[in-house]
Amino acid sequence: MATTLTRRLGIFLALALVMAATRSHHFLHHFDNLPDASWAVFFLAGFWLRGSVRWAFPLLMALAVLIDYVVISGQGIDFWSHYCVSAAYWFLLPSYFSLWLGGSWLAGHYKGLRLPTLALAAAALLVSEGVCYLISNGSFYWISASVPLPRSFSAWFANLGDWYLIFLTTTAIYVGAGAVLHVAVSQLARVLKQTDQTGVRH
Template identity: 75%
Template sequence: MVKTTAQRLGILLALAVLMAATRTHHSLLHHFDALPDASWGIFFLAGFWLRGAGRWAFPLLMAEAVLVDYLVINGQGIDFWSHYCVSVAYWFLIPSYFSLWLGGSWLAKHQAGLRLQTLAMAAVALAVSWAACYLVSNGSFYWLSNSVPLPRSFAAWFANLGDWYLPFLQTTALYVGVGAVLHVLAVQLTRTLKHAGQPNLPH
């Protein structure tokens, strides 16, 4: 689907609103209240829908994620840099989220339209980019954050990976699945409107 600048801005705004709403509930405290944090799914979908706009769209979404975290943490009366989840590892969220963006962007470039082949490619792209995001974000926090007690070990890290593996995977897959349904509906609607607008040719 070829998108105009206005359409890209509309998509970015919708994703930004969803992130603001759900990341506020998540609030970096590993709670899955109300709606779970949609950030991971948002960066994958943004990479797919906004491919080619990464130079401005990704930094804007990244800046929003940091701003929401800052406002939520300070709203709790806690200094941002003294929060449990904020350390030098926090900056590894940039490559973590960018891996999801790349996964969505790769899918947008190679997808074959509304076919089962595209569904299979989407599953692979999401699985690979999500795994990269999870390993970088979780690994950087475990090995670099002062919040993790010493001594550290690979055995303990693998246990930590297992603790959060399914919740984060299920949440990301849920939002990407909803995005996929909306994408299919939008494509079908576009096709229907385009067909309805064509003049009836004589047989």
Template identity: 70%
Template sequence: MAMTQTQRYGVFAALALVMAATRIHLSLFHHDIWDASWGIFFLAGFWLRGSARWAFPLLMAEAVLIDYIVITNMGISFWSHYCVSAGYWFLIPAYGSLWMGGSWLAKRQRGLTLSTLGMAVAVLLVSEAACYVISNGSFYWLSSHVPTPKSFTAWFANLGDWYLPFLQTTALYAGLGAVLHVLTVQMARTSEHHGQMQN
């Protein structure tokens, strides 16, 4: 589905708003709204393919800014927070893997078909796993908050502890995005069909 530049800006604004609302809420209040960031980067790669030069850096900057605001508002120095270490910068390739997965899918999908659905599930699983390994691994190996001595056995155990919750959350938001995509495509087809009937 081709989009105008104005539509791209609108999609970007909507994705940025959802990420801000869920990322801030998760950090400031309780864990009753899950952080949509991973799903947002996957969907952005799909919907905004070809706009990575401006959209990806802006989403990354938003994520870092939200983290900074939340952490400093807690009265904590940004770099002394438990979740921030040298591994924090690996969020760029981690989120980048989600963006690339969505972009790859957008280039190769064949419309609203079962084969596209199967491809979407496979691509989401692969890109989410890459994001998870990069983000978890960089934190485990580079953070001073992880007890030493560090080992691959302990890292693999840590990977297993957190993989399913991250996968479920990412799949939830990507699934909601897929439903929205299907509805939008169907509405556009219906509108186009009515236009042709009137002509």
């Protein structure tokens, strides 16, 4: 939703910092109290940086991979031998892009700070987060060598249920925080604009 390049770069840097500060908890257990904000970052980026997908999405993806590589390698572990990294790791690309699309779709239907917007935001988040979860969880379960054989649909469905609410809740909390920030900044901008117009009239 940002209109100038300067604002877009500022938003991008802020989101990148949030992801950098939280993503390492996958691999460093002492960061468990700081849940990973990556899913929310891609959703919010799709909303705030709609129209900048050509550069913003690839850079965020590159940052996510770089964080994973630095953290895993820093533990003296070969990147591709880590439990969380396998051929399924490549499916993070469509997984995260589904979140971006959800945020972008919401931005395209955004009509200001009204109650219907909240319903649209909830729907966009639920659908895009659900698609992301199905792709990421499904690819890991069916492709990763870390999952013991034999595999079955019943076991996969059980696994889906075990983790879904955790991922959804975490993402929703971060997106909610982003929404509060968006409302606060929008209201502040409106007040400043009205103040400026009043000053011009006088």
